[in-house]
Amino acid sequence: MMAERKATLFLILHWVLQYAVCREVTLPMGPLYRVAGFPLSLPCTVSGYEGPRTQEFEWFLYRDNSGGRQMGVVSTRDNGFPYVPFQPRVKNGEVRVERDSGDTVRLVIQRLRPEDQGKFECYTPSTDTTYQGNYSATVPVKVIPDTLQISFSRSLTGQPVPEGAELTLTCSAGIQSEQLTHLSITFGKRGRGEDSVSGAGGEGSAVREIISIDKLLGVVPGRSYKKRYSDGEITLEKRNGEAGLDVYVMKMKAVQPDDTGSYFCEASQWILDPDRSWQKIAQRTLDIGNLTVQQLAESLSVTSSPRGELTLQVGSPLILTCEVLGLPSGVNSGLLVQWMKRGSISSDEVGTGGVEVEVAQMSTNGIVSWGDDLSRASGGSVEKVAEGKYSLKLFSAQPSDTGVYRCVVSVYAGRSNPGPSTPATLTQSSEGVTVNLRTKDVQVSAVAHLPRGPLLKTGSTITLICNVTVTATGPIQTQVLWLRWPIPKPVFKKGESPSSSVAPPEPPVVEKPTFIAALMYNGVANTYINSSEVSIDRLSVVSYRLRVHSATLDDQGMYACHVEPWGQDPRGSWYSTGTKTESNAVTVYLYARAADLLLIPLVIGVASALFVGIVIIGTVTCCFMSRLARQRAQK
Template sequence: MVPGAAEGGSKSSGRRQRGGGTQQLPLGAGPLRIPTPRCSASCSPPGHAPPAAPAPQSPRRPPETPQIRLRTMGALRPTPPPRLLQLLLLTLGVGCGAREVLVPEGPLYRVAGTAVSISCNGDAVLLKIARLQAQDAGIYECYTPSTDTRYLGSYSGKVELRVLPDMLQVSAAPPGPRGRQAPASPPRLTVHEGQELALGCLARTSTQKHTHLAVSFGRAVPEAPVGRATLQEVVGLRSDLAVEAGAPYAERLAAGELRLGKEGSDRYRMVVGGAQAEDAGTYHCTAAEWIQDPDGSWAQIAEKRAVLAQVDVQTLSSQLAVTVGPGERRIGPGEPLELLCNVSGALPPPGRHAAYSVGWEMAPAGAPGPGRLVAQLDTEGVGSLGPGYEGRHIAMEKVASRTYRLRLEAARPADAGTYRCLAKAYVRGSGTRLREAASARSRPLPVHVREEGVVLEAVAWLAGGTVYRGETASLLCNISVRGGPPGLRLAASWWVERPEEGELSSSPAQLVGGVGQDGVAELGVRPGGGPVSVELVGPRSHRLRLHSLGPEDEGVYHCAPSAWVQHADYSWYQAGSARSGPVTVYPYTHALDTLLVPMLVGTGVALVTGAIVLGTITCCFMKRLRKR
């Protein structure tokens, strides 16, 4: 039987007084409320002080330490008269050396098969009754004999013990193993990472007293023995109806990922949203019954625990696998390229708890690392292209429940390399928040694209060989082509490198202008800032003209032709390129421009000199004329 609690306070308290001082014999306030089948009561004597002077008629000396006596005064319920006289008298010196003394079963105290013990701790004595039974209810008294020469009051304290029947029941819901400490083999439950874990518990009591139930869900790590030291609380409903979580789960409770509710009169349900790997273990339901003392405080009178399930969390990282096909590919330029990616494993379907994204990466042959992104489908099924693939006809689609296809409508030689499929698994937390749980890459899949075999050569020169400032400089570029498919188109661009202190600049060449494969001219920036014209003067001949040449246009120019092929999807790709030799442009100055400055200087000097000579002669002539 699990004891309940008695009601009311202690019946009396012993008190001894000497020389104006008061000494008490306190006993815990009753009624005693016992949470386990083991009952204990503590009694603390105040110590002993011998009388100031022994009475002449009583030469005995009191013992060095007082004695503590505990006795039961009979059951509360009506019993035969002889039973009311049953007493258990336990005597123990407070100064005893033994920490605990086992008391043999006596005929006066009906505790057949029950172990009774008392132990001392300093000046306190503790009475323990294991395997409490209903007939153990009664009024218990702790008292110490008086060593005074005269009686000064009461030297005892009493407490009432009432034993309530065990009416608490705990089990798994749906009905599972029952009992206090769970069976050896709990049922097993496997959930996928990110899925919802729901466990139910039935807890009820039919105690006649007004009591409250507190229900707690706990977890023990796999293979760990069950006990308070190993059982970690997940979430619990307290006796005051407050819901609280254990320290590791407080954040998840606040985020709404952990919930605890009551369904009906005796069913409690815990829901863990987005199960994680650390949620694996043996789950228990612990129910505690609480009763309210007369002083308003609550005391626990019973507790039971039931095993709910052994939970295994199947992590996505251990299940996610990616395979690709159909194997090594060899195709020609302009042909379509299709690659398949299959995501396998015991995975939850995409939806409320899990989501997946799949993409393809490409690395040029021999390049380290996974490469750059070609295309991908995100968790919402929206496709996107990687950098450098915008404007091309590339499709990324889901063709089966876990099969994805990448299709390039027209492959190019630059598409050759090693392809890998990358899959990522996400679990959904509170709200719509996604957390990446696992990722996996496939083995490398080689793809070879044949080259077009286009060979270009370019020859550039400056028309006329010499150019003067203010004139128009014409640069010509002739292109020769060998190989290539029909419909090959050419483009040419002109570039300049400016000299700095007599040497070419280390900065990249600057585009001056050019004509694309579609015949559209593109103008860059001329060093001198004047007008520029580019034109196609022949099937394979291009010309660049720099009007009103100035000294800032000095530099080294070159022609860069390229060959382009258009596929059936109307996309263009560069099949070849070349670069001509350097062409130096130096704007010379005309001869007249060279002599003009000296002529102007000489004329100015002559005029000044003549004026000075003429002025001097005139001045002297006038002086002589005045003298005459």
Template structure:
């Protein structure tokens, strides 16, 4: 008898458990924020149900502009869709994909601004007793695709490949490419945020390996429930090709006179003539500033523009009563100094100083005159002596 009562108790307990099950319908946590034209996927699950293992689902929505429910798509009724959505359903732009017996996913291939609103997932009841929830909702916000990436400087010449340098993440963290980690730590590579979404990449001490096509990739993120960052749109723009000119390594300058000696002897009122010869691997791509110095003091300079500025004159100038100096370009990389009517004041050590400038952005870009001094070299000295005439 005790055995029978125990069995009866177990059976009754099982029956009570079956009758107390409560259906639970859930959808993807929201609100969901997507960009116009992007794909949207909203998952719907049902659990704790009775009846057939494979469950059916219906999707509906309320558009903000309308305020009434619109039927979207169903897993069992081909004619379920509202007439305003039937063409999109037929084309596959809107579809429902079964992931499991109790799980489906609503997909919109290219979301429109008019798709914004509240979405309902509903499951027709197959339970013997109605209990729990049979639908769940989530809000979808659709924003216009306004993300644009554009270079602040026009692309210069030459083509090459590109690779990751820096990534500025949605949480404010900076991730460097493996090749650039040390240079970033040393301050040789910096990311400088500016106003209105402008980010400037600054690379100091450029190397020949920095040549290549530079691209900027902008990504827009949204922070959804659960603490996850979701990428909603990205855009990539080629910023142009950077060519590194190894000017400092190849630039050379030599000062010489008509004689092969490093010294020159003149008599008063003669004309001093010295030649400055400049050589570089890429001489046509740089702009030169040429100066002659006497005993380390600037005598005359030809600026990048070709304008000549002299610190001497026939009546005496900043360097005293020296002869009148002139400077002219006589050929590719050749600059001739002339000093007429020399006197004892014109004796000294003459050197030629070259400063090589590169236009930022490249000459072909019409870059607006932003110049960077890439290298400076000074020649060895030519000693000039002016003989004193005894009376």
């Protein structure tokens, strides 16, 4: 009984192993519909075989009208295998076997013919020890006529197109098939100098897909054009046409230098095979022509006027003009115009001082904004006086307007209203215009002093007088600023003392002054410290007074007045003449009050009395306690 069971298990195991290693040949599910004149590719795989890893394959065709007769097509092991109809096609490579691996090959017919319709068989000669499994597989192939059409209405002439111009390409395509097939359209470009070849290829350096409508009617941008597509600069639209052809229109809103090249339109026919995979069964490519983009930098120039140097009286209007030349006609481009200035009256030389700052600008949508000096918004204007011509006007020029001006223009080619993150196509600037302003001949001097009176003590009021003398023509207002420095301490060399030093001490280190208070040219008083009560006023036309009330030791120092005359222009506006002076320094030292001097010995006396009293009490108490202790010990 046990022997029978073992025999049965052996037979079952032998059968399973034979089944697991039995040969199987696989072809795609059919029927397959392919288009005459286009390639056919049939993959064939063998598995579960014994023997070498590289298997041999033989292909047969059973034509629909052959009555089931077998016709040899091509073999991997026998060059004389093809039948007469296939011999020349195999010899010139139109019909061939391409090996993907040792047990997978594919039959390739480069140009399918109507007479190739039938049932294709893939056969693998046995290399097994026993004949098990299936050694061949068949798939029916239907050859349908070629009905794919493609055309265009206007080709590119190769004439230069200005950067930023709009490009429109139109392609018509259609299919008339009894089978359910889909159509895809691709617009692409080959690099400059590339020869025209059939097929769009991939996204390599020679051929670039720009935009497509795929087999499922989805719009797909090429890898290099995704950003421009998302920005709305490249579009593809499908329109109904005539004679069964649909019209496909691709637009580039603003061509770039990189768009130079040879353009084509590609139409592809697709079918869904029984295994639910999409297969391209026909394809046609149509050359549309060459495009050459002329760069904006080759034609654009920016000039400003007047040129060179301009000298004006203070208060006169300053008018500068910026002109943009070389913009291509027919291209609607946005312009950002900026007026920049370097240098001011405070510079040692006009144009060399400070950094370049923006005076004003006009955006692409005509909005004017001013730079750091917002007060200019009411005293000037930026206008577009003509196409490509802009002006900057300062109604009343001030000495601070001295400097070198230049016009900076950013061009957004083909984009009249660019987004905030859109980079400019090109930015150019004009030559500098040096603007000088003649100010009034002003002379100013100042003398500071302490009025006579009792010695200054802590808690008293410090009074300082600044006498100003101004010589000028026309109305003048004076602006006075009071400054304070710490009293410098003499510095002696190492090893010396003030009493033993014969040579004068080294000069002290000058610290930065502290702003105390100012009386502005318009009569407004400003104070800059919070530690003391400070007031500033004008005693007469030429005399200014500073008072520090309830002075403390922190108010000691060296005081000086800084004077700056302001003139009035013909329009009534006040401006700094640029002339400045600083008075002599007045040293203010505060003495201690009598009450403070009496307080010192009083404090010392009280402290001494307390110390003596504590010592006496401590001594008496100590002696008394010692005597009391001895008396108790005697008892």
